[in-house]
Each structure stands twice: as structure tokens, then as C-alpha cells.
Amino acid sequence: MNSAIRLVIRLVAWALLLATLAGCNGVARFAGAVAAPTNALATCPVTLPNGSLPPGEKPPPPGHPNDAYGNGKLWTVLWRDGKTLVKPDQIDPDGTLDMKYPWWRGPGVRGPLTITGRRLDAPAPPLRAFIPIGYGDTGFQASGLLFPTEGCWEVTGKSGDASLTFVTLVMKVP
Numbered sequence: 534m535n536s537a538i539r540l541v542i543r544l545v546a547w548a549l550l551l552a553t554l555a556g557c558n559g560v561a562r563f564a565g566a567v568a569a570p571t572n573a574l575a576t577c578p579v580t581l582p583n584g585s586l587p588p589g590e591k592p593p594p595p596g597h598p599n600d601a602y603g604n605g606k607l608w609t610v611l612w613r614d615g616k617t618l619v620k621p622d623q624i625d626p627d628g629t630l631d632m633k634y635p636w637w638r639g640p641g642v643r644g645p646l647t648i649t650g651r652r653l654d655a656p657a658p659p660l661r662a663f664i665p666i667g668y669g670d671t672g673f674q675a676s677g678l679l680f681p682t683e684g685c686w687e688v689t690g691k692s693g694d695a696s697l698t699f700v701t702l703v704m705k706v707p
Contacts (some may be wrong), residue, residue: 544623557647577605577685577700578700579609579614579700579702580611580615582599582611584599584601585601586601587601587603587637587639588640598656605639606695606697607636607639607695608637608639609635610634611701616702616703617701618705618706619683619705620706621707628681629679630681630682631684632677632680633675633677634678636648637672638688642692643692643693646676646690646691648678648688649662650680651686654684657684660688670692683703685703686702686703687700688701690706
């Protein structure tokens with residue numbers, strides 16, 4: 534893939550990410566509407582963004598938070614408070630909670646991305662991931678995470694010998 538196409542893909546990915554974050558800006562507007570059990574919030578060891586950006590990616594504009602999370606090999610974007618808030622239009626007819634997550638593979642990391650996940654706070658079927666083809670074996674990779682239930686979820690992305698794990702509290706919002 535030539536560099537111009539890669540640049541366009543990255544710009545579109547960042548634009549979609551910023552639009553998503555702006556649409557839920559601040560999760561704060563949902564804060565009063567979410568009736569999460571106190572024990573779930575207290576017992577789910579959520580992962581917070583660490584601000585680590587993939588190589589070559591520019592930080593968000595001033596006034597926008599850096600919700601990136603990475604370990605020098607793989608990166609994704611997390612919700613600021615560790616909760617994944619799913620709106621009604623992101624719930625499939627079968628009840629599956631569908632959320633998009635961008636991923637980046639760093640220099641030296643090559644291979645298809647795989648994503649697994651398990652619920653930590655109660656029994657549930659495993660997370661399913663939709664990883665579209667066409668992104669290649671390096672760099673940016675879009676994904677859709679399909680959570681079968683609300684709850685505390687551990688998610689792990691792997692590519693080659695690199696892996697990145699985070700924990701998020703998945704919650705429906707009205």
C-alpha cells in the first residue's frame with residue numbers, strides 16, 4: 534500500500550475517533566444516566582489511557598484528550614474512565630454490544646491482529662472480534678469488538694509476538 538493511501542487511512546481513522554469521542558465527549562453527559570451497580574464499578578480493575586501514541590501519529594488537537602493506550606509494540610484507544618459506554622444503536626438484534634476499536638502495530642510487529650476477551654466478573658461467552666481484511670500485516674488495523682453482555686471485560690490484542698491487554702467495564706447507556 535503506498536504512503537498516500539496509508540496517510541488517508543490514518544487521517545480517516547483519527548477523524549472517526551475524534552468524532553466518536555466528541556459525540557460522547559466526556560462521557561460526562563452520560564454519567565448521570567448510567568445506573569451501573571456500585572460493586573461493578575468498585576471491583577472492575579479498569580485500564581486507563583496512558584497517552585502512549587503509536588510512532589508517526591500526532592497527538593490530538595489542544596482541548597482533546599489523548600485516550601491512546603499502548604506498550605511500545607501495540608496500541609489502541611480507550612475510554613477515559615475505563616468504561617465502554619454502548620448506545621442503543623450499537624446493540625445488535627441478538628443483544629450483542631458492538632464497539633469499534635482502532636489498533637496500531639508498531640515497528641517490527643508484523644502479522645494479522647487477533648483479539649480475544651473474557652468476562653472477569655461473571656460467566657459469559659467469550660468476546661468475539663470482527664477484524665476486517667485489507668489493512669495488511671503492519672500499521673493500523675480497524676476492529677469491532679462484540680461483547681455478549683455488559684460487565685467487566687479483559688481484552689487482549691495480539692500480532693506476531695506482541696500483545697496488549699486492557700480491562701474495560703462495558704455498560705449500556707440510554
